[in-house]
Amino acid sequence: xxxxxxxxxxxxxTRGQQVTLSCSPISGHRSVSWxxxxxGQGLQFLFEYFSETQRNKGNFPGRFSxxxxxxxxxxxxxxxxxxxxxxxYLCASSSPGRGVxxxxxxxxxxxxxxxxx
Amino acid sequence: AQKVTQAQTEISVxxxxxxTLDCVYETRDTTYYLFWYKQxxxxxxxxxxxxxxxxxxxxxSGRYSWNFQKSTSSFNxxxxxxxxxxxAVYFCALSEESSGAGGTSYGKLTFGQGTILTVHP
Numbered sequence: 594x595x596x597x598x599x600x601x602x603x604x605x606x607t608r609g610q611q612v613t614l615s616c617s618p619i620s621g622h623r624s625v626s627w628x629x630x631x632x633g634q635g636l637q638f639l640f641e642y643f644s645e646t647q648r649n650k651g652n653f654p655g656r657f658s659x660x661x662x663x664x665x666x667x668x669x670x671x672x673x674x675x676x677x678x679x680x681x682y683l684c685a686s687s688s689p690g691r692g693v694x695x696x697x698x699x700x701x702x703x704x705x706x707x708x709x710x
Numbered sequence: 711a712q713k714v715t716q717a718q719t720e721i722s723v724x725x726x727x728x729x730t731l732d733c734v735y736e737t738r739d740t741t742y743y744l745f746w747y748k749q750x751x752x753x754x755x756x757x758x759x760x761x762x763x764x765x766x767x768x769x770x771s772g773r774y775s776w777n778f779q780k781s782t783s784s785f786n787x788x789x790x791x792x793x794x795x796x797x798a799v800y801f802c803a804l805s806e807e808s809s810g811a812g813g814t815s816y817g818k819l820t821f822g823q824g825t826i827l828t829v830h831p
Contacts, residue, residue: 626817641817701755
């Protein structure tokens with residue numbers, strides 16, 4: 594069973610540019626969540642998508658956006674990049690369900706490491 | 711608002727020692743999940759254990775065990791007979807239930823600050 598795939602793994606951008614990161618969840622998983630990890634702030638929740646709808650959004654500015662497609666694949670976009678956006682962006686997918694073995698366990702991808710110069 | 715606190719920033723042990731990682735959480739939800747994840751130097755978060763809020767039974771899985779106590783809002787994790795390969799950053803996390811069209815999901819996690827575990831040979 595393939596895991597969560599994130600592309601690209603590494604990228605370098607300059608301030609003011611925008612970036613799009615992609616996440617392919619585990620087959621059958623309908624929930625996709627995004628997290629930002631930085632040395633100073635740790636792991637912070639960005640947003641969660643479930644069946645193409647945004648379920649939750651973290652405390653991030655509007656420059657951070659995302660979407661989910663009908664095949665559950667998700668993308669996140671950051672516009673007008675700032676130096677502070679340099680981080681490891683992690684995507685996770687899960688299969689919802691109560692009382693179902695393995696349900697609601699987030700499986701994470703290897704991440705996309707963004708460097709903003 | 712949910713909050714997870716891992717009081718130990720760094721722990722250093724010698725191989726074969728037992729080590730316990732502490733986690734305290736805050737939530738107003740009655741239904742939630744608690745997790746421990748491991749992040750090795752490669753960066754990928756690896757799921758270790760999960761406990762739901764309505765089951766306080768503590769279990770042992772191989773060298774891992776956990777102690778979940780709702781009364782003190784704690785979810786501590788123990789590695790028995792530590793090994794060098796256990797060296798990593800360990801995160802405790804609390805999920806939040808979200809309901810909507812299509813069902814209930816738990817994709818929003820609040821993480822603790824992480825505990826760096828170093829196991830020396």
